[in-house]
Amino acid sequence: QKEVEQNSGPLSVPEGAIASLNCTYSDRGSQSFFWYRQYSGKSPELIMFIYSNGDKEDGRFTAQLNKASQYVSLLIRDSQPSDSATYLCAVAKAAGNKLTFGGGTRVLVKP
Amino acid sequence: NAGVTQTPKFQVLKTGQSMTLQCAQDMNHNSMYWYRQDPGMGLRLIYYSASEGTTDKGEVPNGYNVSRLNKREFSLRLESAAPSQTSVYFCASSERDNYGYTFGSGTRLTVV
Numbered sequence: 001q002k003e004v005e006q007n008s009g010p011l012s013v014p015e016g017a018i019a020s021l022n023c024t025y026s027d028r029g030s031q032s033f034f035w036y037r038q039y040s041g042k043s044p045e046l047i048m049f050i051y052s053n054g055d056k057e058d059g060r061f062t063a064q065l066n067k068a069s070q071y072v073s074l075l076i077r078d079s080q081p082s083d084s085a086t087y088l089c090a091v092a093k094a095a096g097n098k099l100t101f102g103g104g105t106r107v108l109v110k111p
Numbered sequence: 112n113a114g115v116t117q118t119p120k121f122q123v124l125k126t127g128q129s130m131t132l133q134c135a136q137d138m139n140h141n142s143m144y145w146y147r148q149d150p151g152m153g154l155r156l157i158y159y160s161a162s163e164g165t166t167d168k169g170e171v172p173n174g175y176n177v178s179r180l181n182k183r184e185f186s187l188r189l190e191s192a193a194p195s196q197t198s199v200y201f202c203a204s205s206e207r208d209n210y211g212y213t214f215g216s217g218t219r220l221t222v223v
Contacts (some may be wrong), residue, residue, distance in 0.1 A: 008151075034211050043156070043201055043214040088154070088213075097142055097161075097205050098169065100210060101154040 001026055004091050006102035013109050019076040021105050023089030026070070032092040033065055033072045034099065039085045047087075048074070079109045113137050117202050117215035124192040124222045132218050134202030142205040143185035144212065145169075145177060147198040154201065160185055169217040192222045 013019040015057050025033075032051055036044035050056045050072065051064040060092040072110075076083055086106045090099040115136045124130055138144065146156040146169075156169030160179040174196060176188045185204075189196060197221050203212035 012126070022191070036211075043217050044212075045214070049211050090154075097210065098156060098159055100156075101146075103151065103153040106130040 001103070003027060003100045004089055004102035005092070006089050006105045008103055009106040011105055013079045015079060015081060015111050016108055017079055017084065018025065019079045019107055019109070021074045021076075021107070022071060023102055024071045025091045027091070027093055028070065030091045030093055033052065033063070034090040035063060035074045036088040036090060037062075037085045038088055038104065044088055063078045070099050076107070081109050081111055083107060084109045113218050115202055115204055115215035117218050120216065122218060124189075124220065126193060126222060128192050129188065129190050131194050132190065132200055132202070133184070134186060134208070134215055135184045135218060136138075137183065137184070138204060138206070138213065140204035141182070142207070143179065144203045144205070145175075145185070145187045146203065147171065148199045148201060151213065154162050169223040179184050194222045196220065197222045
């Protein structure tokens with residue numbers, strides 16, 4: 001079992017719709033959770049981080065964390081073609097800040 | 112306001128050659144990291160440095176060495192390149208624990 005798992009996709013979403021991405025992790029001691037966006041041929045860029053159970057909103061993005069079920073999700077509202085990218089989930093364990101990344105979910109937003 | 116700068120951006124090596132990938136950050140971050148990214152494998156940690164003067168192995172350290180030259184610079188060395196080291200290499204830095212990373216633009220390395 002991988003430490004951080006994501007569906008590789010592609011997740012095809014009509015423009016204006018909500019894209020829902022999921023990520024599960026295996027280490028119950030994980031404390032910090034991050035979502036990165038990576039355009040093809042580019043480096044990952046941080047979108048959001050979440051530490052506590054519940055929802056966290058930032059613009060069109062909402063991160064949701066459920067530690068009991070060991071999953072974290074990302075919602076992208078009003079999806080735009082510019083949101084087409086691979087989204088990486090990353091998890092930091094209790095000790096130190098080393099991030100373990102999932103394989104990423106490719107999102108395609110179609111006009 | 113450069114952030115994290117990696118050099119070179121592209122490199123082709125022959126099997127057995129050596130090279131050093133350079134990374135520098137200007138954000139006064141304490142922690143620095145080297146990852147490799149391969150199709151279907153995601154980002155995997157090679158080495159990291161929690162602070163100046165310290166380095167530790169990550170998930171896939173074999174075939175690599177690192178040097179934390181000072182707080183700004185963290186280099187990755189391949190002593191004897193192998194085709195299995197063909198990958199995209201990313202350097203990243205972080206201000207402190209539980210903060211996200213800032214990534215460099217990456218080095219695309221091909222070993223033939």
